[in-house]
Amino acid sequence: MDRDRALALLHDMLLGRKFEERCAREYMNGNIAGFLHLYPGEEAVAVGVIHACEASDYIVSTYREHVHALVRGVPAGEVMAELFGKRTGCSRGMGGSMHLFDPERRFMGGYAIVGETYPVAIGLAYGIAMRNLPEAVICFFGDGAVNQGTFHESLNMAALWKLPVLFVCENNQYAIGTEVHRHSAVPEVYKRAAAYRIPTERVDGMDVLAVHKATEHALRQIRAGTGPWLLECLTYRFRGHSMADPGHYRPPVEVKAHQRIDPLELALRELSPIYPTPEQIAAAGPDAILKLRQYCSDQGHLPDEDFRQLEAQVDAEVEAAVRFALESPEPSLEDAWQALLANRRGETLL
Amino acid sequence: MKRPITMPVLSDTMEVGRLVRWLKQPGDRIRKGEVIAEVESDKAVMELEAFDDGWLAGPLAPEGSEIAVKQVIGWIADRPEEAQGESSPVEPAAPEKAAPPPAPAKPAAPQKAPEPAAPETAVSPVVAAALEPRREDDGGITPLARELLAELGLSPDAVSPGPDGVIRAGQVLAAALAPPAPDLRHAPSHRVERPSALRWKVALNMTRTTATPQFRVTTTADLEPLRDFAHDRQWSLTLLLARACALAVAAHPLFNQVWTPKGLARFERIDIGIAMDIGEGLVTPVLRDAGGRPIEELAEDWRILKDKVRRRRLQPQDYEGATFYLSNLGTFPGVRQFDAIVPLGASAILAVSAADASGQAALTVSCDHRVVFGADAARFLDTLVTRLQHPEGLVRS
């Protein structure tokens, strides 16, 4: 992978990380409310997959979708404004954290009912297939979502009609507090695809380049008209399920172990031909960003200067997003009615 | 600089948090992201991470205390010196002056409820939706009223509707207690019109007086001296009559009382209500303290009141609460004698007719028999007639 693309990935991962950490802070300050599900730890999945897509492909995601929207190009300000419930938010303050939409960027929404993304995705794919377009649909879902009936129903239809869908499982190994072995008889999600003869691959979801490569490959096949693919990305969320969840059900050693393989660090490692020693990784502090920086300067691939610049740039982006959200107006009830009645297009009903 | 650490919002429903324990002491070095305390939300015990690098500084919220979200629970100082001691001065730039000791647990209003706007005026969307289907101003009879009508054997025609045109139970009961309404079934065809609000009110008030036991006593008086006196001084005859009444009432304080269910109310001032014809009804502007104030002042008041009547600007405080009433039909030469109805709120009213050729005019006082008796009325009239014979005496108070 060329250095520019790699840096773009790094930028988006860094943005995803910092954006989410800032969300946590704004939540505690009372600027964001409701349920807030954050993404730290899982950045490699959204970044790797969406960077491998065309702008004409559709994205369907869950309630843990801020970073998917950001990577897709929804301006950070519009995402933050939505979390603040503002009129300038990408869903006009009506949807909030779990319901980001941006039709122009074919970001077809965040859905909060587990198992809803599959039918929506195959619906979009059906339209693409019917019109014979070279597009595809990316359908994100969690490990917990594969036990919903819609998973099987939708996979069956997708395979039956050879619909251009890439199912992407973000297997972070937990459905809220229930570990994958306690909720799934077959914890390897990719194996389930076989039941519908859907080609599949399991990748290291902490390795952005691996995810990117696997996605490119799958999309090539899909566009060739062979039908759906399923990609299982093994990943881990560093935080609790949502802001209200301390995540105490996970042993600290497990969390620590996963934090050692911080995807941000892995991404950076790819920029260097020399693999770091375990001592080097261990020597870095607990903060993933610090670790990265240390590593970069050691290798001279991303000089200290550049990294600091990148970090400063991302910090500024997040800061600007917060400022934009803070300064934006609230929607009115009139806006809410308009959102409800937009599709009526002024038709007289009575 | 010290920056505040606030009780974080840790769940969608959290209003207060309990500070379980501090994991750092004042003066300890803190790094961004480091866990500094444990906080119990309504859902779980959570770790509180520092948002900034620095040194933990007091005053810290006590462990175990319940604190509303967003309230200050401690501080992070930029320099270790600032973190020393509980009472380290708070810099002016600190958002909350004088490092307030953590606020007591008073859940902040979690949601901005619609502004408790001025009652009755601004209507919130949910209330507007509740009111939307309700009909206004188009009459009808409520089910309860209809049932009562049937039970009481009343016709809706006998009931005066409420101000919105609807007949409710209260109106049916009033009609049941009221004297029977005319039966117009065999009358020529007709239209029923709603009278003006003023006439409606007068009618209602007059009906109510039928519960007052009344009697009347009549005398005659020579009004010539009074008329001449009024003419010479350019004062209105009605004004002088009111003044005479007030002085007579002052001499007979029985007349300045009213019967109430709890007993006799004695008034400490004599206010004379004067009936005035305004074409479509009747108003009673009141001369306050008509016995106690200089006549010039009363004359000025009377001028103002008459002007208000003419311009329809009379306010309740101008026409309510008289303690004695006067009705003068002296301007109608044919009226030789009449009597008036004692309004609610007073015990007597004086009716003054036109004088005959010899200058004699009939004066009739109607009285509430619960308050005054026949001989009282006779004595009162006697005093009054004397007063009228000596108009100069009306000027002095």
Added chain:
Amino acid sequence: MAEKIRYWQALNRALDELLAADENVFILGEDVGLYGGSYRVTEGLYAKYGEWRVRDTPISEDSFTGLGVGAALMGLRPVVEIMTINFALLALDAIINLAAKVPFMAGGRLPMGLTIRTPGGVARQLAAQHSQRLEHTLMNVPGLRIVVPSTPQDAYWQLKQAVLSDEPVVVLEHELLYFHEGPLDPAAPPPPPHRAIVRRRGRDLTLVAYSKMALLAQEAAERLGEQGIEAEVVDLRSLSPIDWNTCAASVARTHRLLVVEEDCRFAGAGAEIAAGLTERCFTRLEAAPMRLAGLDIPTPYNGTLEARTIPQVDDIVAAARKLVKEGS
């Protein structure tokens, strides 16, 4: 003796006692076990009773609710927790086609001691998919009983009564009630499970409400009292069946009915309440019944707008004043 306790703790205590007393009782739902339930209602029970009695399920609402139906057919007393009413939409087949109908279709020869606990209502900025009130959907299903406790005392008893019943009962909890505190007196004899309670006496109008709105109605009634309007507050406690007698007796005295519901107005629970009481009290009414309800709009995420779409105490006061003042 009454002690102060939170609503979720009252439910927790009831479940604990039920599990201890009858081994036919078992709990199942998402994250009810190890995690202790998203609203802590099942906290500690997994450790105490083990995984067969307190079962963490996969996210498969229709099937695990259906599992509850199957287990009930053999006389067990499953207590299914559906994390929120919004997800119960995925289990409507199990609830409506199975739980409510199987005993009937079997000619009354099978028991259905199934209890479904699920919270709903508008909480704090959870947006449209997570703020629903679907009582009307369930009220319209013959064969289901629905209780809507508003206090810890009722939560404790109504849940116990539900679990001990051989009919399917849905216990609708409100997400904002779990952390409400109130007295619990387990020794006080409970009223029948579906009987309404007059929470406050008054002569000027009747406020009929349930669940969280019953608490708001009481608050509004106190405020109205200060303004010289005496509102009677009836807490329904149950939506199916509805205790018409208690409601009708109150309306017959006050002649004015204000139904307060968080549910959307159109075809909501309030429509049934208003219609049922109009039929029963028609000749006692001095004004058309009034329904103060949620706006007919999906719940916006924005907090200010969210609050404006459902009745607040101020709105109840304003509506009550309008209703009482009508015609004067």
